[in-house]
Amino acid sequence: xxTSQVASTSLAAGAVSSAxxxxxxxxxxxxxxxxxxxxxxLTGLNQHVGNWPGKxxxxxxxxxxxxxxxxxxxxLPGAYCLTAASPEETITRDYVIRERPxxxxxxxxxxxxxxxxxxxxxxxxxxxxxVLGLNMMDVAKQEGLDVEPAVLEAAIGIPVIxxxxxxxxxxxxxxxxxxxxxxxxxxxxxxxxxxxxDHRQVLAHLQELIAPFVPAPYPQDWVALKLLxxxxxxxxxxxxxxPPEVWEQVHDVLHEHEDAIIAxxxxxxxxxxxxxxxxxxxxxxxxxxxxQRIDSVVxxxxxxxxxxxxxxxxxxxxxxxLGGPMQRWVDEHVVHALASWLSVALAxxxxxxxxxxxxxxxGGVGTMLTFLPILAIFFASMAFLEDVGYMARAAYVMDRFxxxxxxxxxxFMPLFLGFGCNVPAIMGxxxxxxxxxxxxxxxxxxxxxxxARLAVLTTxxxxxxxxxxAIVTWLLTxxxxxxxxxxxxxxxxxxxxxxPTAFIMEMPLYHQPHWGTIGIAVWQRILxxxxxxxxxxxxxxxxxxxxxxxxTGEIETSYMGRIGLWLEPVGRLMGLGWKPLVAILTxxxxxxxxLATLGVLYNVGESAGALGxxxxxxxxxxxxxxxxxxEMLFIPCVSTLAVIKQETGSWKWVGVNVAMLTAxxxxxxxxxxxxxxxxL
Amino acid sequence: xSGSEMTLAELAPGKTATVxxxxxxxxxxxxxxxxxxxxxxxxxxxxxxxxxxxxxxxxDTQIALGRGEAQRVRVRA
Numbered sequence: 026x027x028t029s030q031v032a033s034t035s036l037a038a039g040a041v042s043s044a045x046x047x048x049x050x051x052x053x054x055x056x057x058x059x060x061x062x063x064x065x066x067l068t069g070l071n072q073h074v075g076n077w078p079g080k081x082x083x084x085x086x087x088x089x090x091x092x093x094x095x096x097x098x099x100x101l102p103g104a105y106c107l108t109a110a111s112p113e114e115t116i117t118r119d120y121v122i123r124e125r126p127x128x129x130x131x132x133x134x135x136x137x138x139x140x141x142x143x144x145x146x147x148x149x150x151x152x153x154x155x156v157l158g159l160n161m162m163d164v165a166k167q168e169g170l171d172v173e174p175a176v177l178e179a180a181i182g183i184p185v186i187x188x189x190x191x192x193x194x195x196x197x198x199x200x201x202x203x204x205x206x207x208x209x210x211x212x213x214x215x216x217x218x219x220x221x222x223d224h225r226q227v228l229a230h231l232q233e234l235i236a237p238f239v240p241a242p243y244p245q246d247w248v249a250l251k252l253l254x255x256x257x258x259x260x261x262x263x264x265x266x267x268p269p270e271v272w273e274q275v276h277d278v279l280h281e282h283e284d285a286i287i288a289x290x291x292x293x294x295x296x297x298x299x300x301x302x303x304x305x306x307x308x309x310x311x312x313x314x315x316x317q318r319i320d321s322v323v324x325x326x327x328x329x330x331x332x333x334x335x336x337x338x339x340x341x342x343x344x345x346x347l348g349g350p351m352q353r354w355v356d357e358h359v360v361h362a363l364a365s366w367l368s369v370a371l372a373x374x375x376x377x378x379x380x381x382x383x384x385x386x387x388g389g390v391g392t393m394l395t396f397l398p399i400l401a402i403f404f405a406s407m408a409f410l411e412d413v414g415y416m417a418r419a420a421y422v423m424d425r426f427x428x429x430x431x432x433x434x435x436x437f438m439p440l441f442l443g444f445g446c447n448v449p450a451i452m453g454x455x456x457x458x459x460x461x462x463x464x465x466x467x468x469x470x471x472x473x474x475x476x477a478r479l480a481v482l483t484t485x486x487x488x489x490x491x492x493x494x495a496i497v498t499w500l501l502t503x504x505x506x507x508x509x510x511x512x513x514x515x516x517x518x519x520x521x522x523x524x525p526t527a528f529i530m531e532m533p534l535y536h537q538p539h540w541g542t543i544g545i546a547v548w549q550r551i552l553x554x555x556x557x558x559x560x561x562x563x564x565x566x567x568x569x570x571x572x573x574x575x576x577t578g579e580i581e582t583s584y585m586g587r588i589g590l591w592l593e594p595v596g597r598l599m600g601l602g603w604k605p606l607v608a609i610l611t612x613x614x615x616x617x618x619x620l621a622t623l624g625v626l627y628n629v630g631e632s633a634g635a636l637g638x639x640x641x642x643x644x645x646x647x648x649x650x651x652x653x654x655x656e657m658l659f660i661p662c663v664s665t666l667a668v669i670k671q672e673t674g675s676w677k678w679v680g681v682n683v684a685m686l687t688a689x690x691x692x693x694x695x696x697x698x699x700x701x702x703x704x705l
Numbered sequence: 706x707s708g709s710e711m712t713l714a715e716l717a718p719g720k721t722a723t724v725x726x727x728x729x730x731x732x733x734x735x736x737x738x739x740x741x742x743x744x745x746x747x748x749x750x751x752x753x754x755x756x757x758x759x760x761x762x763x764x765d766t767q768i769a770l771g772r773g774e775a776q777r778v779r780v781r782a
Contacts (some may be wrong), residue, residue: 076715106739110732137766140741170765255731290738291745317751320767421769425757428771434758526773528737528758547763 048207049124050200051153053117054132055144056103059160062190062542063132064100064584067200067485074549077102080112082672083455091204099126101472107147108251109258112456121151122242130199132158132190135165135172136306136534139419145181146218146293150247154211157181158199160188164536167315169308182215191539210682218296220250224288227278228253234275236265244583253285316534319686320418324532329422336419337441340406344399344445351398363639380574391564392615393559393664396446399476400554401547403442403449408546412436416456424528429519430510431471433462434528436568440466440509443473447665448558451672452550457528465516467672468682471661474502477616482653484620488637489649497653505657508689558667566614567662573611580625585610597692599655600648600702609655615662617618647701655694660686660700708782713748714759716777722780729777740768742778745754 045291054060068087078085085100101120102113109115109536123131131148133141138159148155159174178185184202188195202251208211220228232249240262252275260279265274279285308314322328371379416425416438423433433441435457443450450470457463472664475481482501486494504543572585580586586612589596589603596606604626612619627639644652660683661668670679708722716722724746727734741764742748751767752760759775760767770778 030725106735108731108735108739110735137764140764140766142711143739143741168765254735257731286734286738287727287744290743294746295741316767320751320760324752324760326752326757417769421760424769426755434769527733527736527774528769529740529774530761530769532767532769533741558765 029323038705041267047097048128049097050203050207051101051124051126051129052132053098053101053121053129053144054103054158055105055134055141055149057531058103058132058134058141059190059539060100060103060132061546062539063130063158063160063199064098064189064195064198065542065545066190066193067098070545074553076113076674077116080116081460081672082112082116089202094204094205094700096200097123100662104144108254108256112460113458115258119505121148122244122247123151125242126153128203129155130158130162130203132188133380134161134534135159135162136168137169137658138165138170138172138299139294140299142297143293148274148298149215149217150244150250150689152244154183154206155215156184156186156199156202156545158186158188158190158195160190160195161534161536162187162194162517163189163192164534168534169314170308172303177300177321180216180300180304182213183211189673191537193448215587216296216300217291219289220253220292221295224282224285224292227282227285231275231278234271235267235276238263238271240266240269250289252279253282254289255279255283255286257486284461286373305531316414317530319535320532322620323415323418329418333419333422336410336415340403340442340643341445343406344402348399348402348445352395355398356391356395356637360387360394364391368639377574381570385567385570386563388570388618388661389562389614390559392617395561396448396664397551400449401443401446401551401628403453404547405543406552407442407449407453408543409538410671411456412538414535416481417530417532420530421532428528430513432513433457433459435530436462436466440470440473440691442493443470443475444479445476447471447473447475447661448554450552450666451665451668454672464678465513466539467488467669468678468685469509471665471682472505472512474505474657475616475661478657480617481612481619481656485649485653485656486638488640489644491655497650501653501657504654504693512685530671553671554668557671558664561667561670564661569614571612573705580607581624595691598698599651599691600645600698601652601655601694605644605652609652609659612656613663615664619656645702646696650701651694654697655690658686658690658693661692710779712776712782713750713761713770713778714753714772716748716750716753716780716782718750718753720762721747722781722782723747724777725781727778733774733777737774737778740764741766748778748780 032649052060052064064085064087071089072085072087075084082102088096089098098119101117104111104114104117107114107118128333129148131145131146145157148567158178162172165172174185174187186199186202186208188199190196228249232245232251236245236250239248248259248263252263264274267275271630305450323332331400364387367383368379371382420434420440423437426435427434439450439453439456442453447470450473451467454463454466454470457466479502488496490497573580575584577583587609590609592606593603596602607626608619608622611622612683623640624636627636666679669682670676712726724742724744726744727737728743746763749762750759751762758769758771760769
């Protein structure tokens, strides 16, 4: 908060208020530097997660008390540089320029010091004091690098604190250094990078031209530099603020020096070389590092795929061994226990109330609860693989295949988890940095058949095709995946004009997992799922339940039944009556509801055998196939749609998803019915 | 130092090269220079299976690049 001017107005007042005023620290760093670990160590569970205004990027803030003083820490998203090429970069620079934190704490990775200092070179151009946390000193050592923090500190002229954040080393020293700078100001003027000499004159000229017109709070020299770099956002800003004749001149200068970005970047790297010359001792050339040894297997075109298959098998094995029993335990001891307790508690009240609470609310929310153990396992697996550095390797070995269907290598892992549940697939797509690649992944994720859909499929495949159940199950599991691949190619053509998303990805050094960071990540994902998706799931399950009981109390004569009857002409195209249609519609709350609804509508209860006879009597094999195709391609459950809203930040994309999948499922069902009628 | 000019996608595994230029818009160039691919910098090919993405070593880090991106980096081996 910009209270520093107030505190320095008078000495006496300053002394009083500086003891009580809070301090704001902005935490920044490139990806893969252990920044989250530092943030978690500083704030513990005392943190708040939200979104940056108008962005789908996570905003994390925390508070702590240090010697009786309140310290706010704002965790800025990881960014390699401060051009406005990604939302993360825009957020970082806008926050520092507009909000003016008291001090910026930059965490850098000692094992890739030079590249990490590029962000520092950019931060030094901003009008906020800086302290450096030189993290991963242990990893650097393992990789054979010897970094001297004191030498680096003397060279740059800002505090440099050596750290091994994963073991808690240096975190408090970094905080102390940041607070000291926040209170006393920087000890000396830091050594700042300069543009390559051949462009110094043009930069000075540019700055002279724009100086009178640069709006507050932007620093003039920074704006001039960004204009030369070709920064789209700053160019638009200055075009707006410059008188046309000055803009004309500026535009000519920029046009003439179109490749000035190279001069700016080279100037930064020259500075980096000067800063690190004495501070870093490198290993002799040709030494094989630990990461290289591991990668000789992990990124190998063939062995890497085998390893990935083993990792995936491990995750699903864990889900099966741990998640299954936990899911049954929650179902029995929480959901059913709650249901029977509620039915006793509500026994005296009106029947509609216990119906609403037990069948309506608990029906939808209970399913969500039983899925929590599986969600936790998936979130933990993702966080673990990301934390140790494996996720980028999985993306690398899969990129060739994902590229073929217009997707990004990083889309693979989240999509694959969709086989368990679509919710972690969509939430997991946060690891994809490119916003467009992420959006496409989110929209296609529901086409990965989740465990609940597969349960409906295997049960009903037995009913309709007792002799060919296995092959039907395989074909219909494959069908949505084929549709996914085709849609990937098409959306890529439509949305991106055939231009594939750039695949530029750092392969982080391997390091040991930090369990605290993983634990907090899992906890926050689950919490945000419950908080944001919870209300949507709650209201939709209530509405769907009401539709199935109002006005008569029987589903056959309910509004839902009427919707089914009204849709019957559509159903006839697929050879389906209104009952299977209603079953597909109620699967909106939870996919396994399709079975329960069929049981109710055919008056056979929960028995699969009786349901089988009833269905075989009414539906031909062609209709049965059409039903299964439509069910496999239909819109996902409400939990999935709720997280699509949460992750894309708009109902528009939920609408697009629903429209797209409804159409596909309809076309698929009709096609399956007619093709099967000819063959079967 | 003279050598043959090629794109980064053509560099064989284990070989090093000097970056000459980046072909692309400001977005592409900005991202690449931030990762260390400035003209004059030394890069080494770690993995290049002939199809699909490559892994390149630059400034103590390994970066995976799509084949299309690697083709837009001109180098001298």
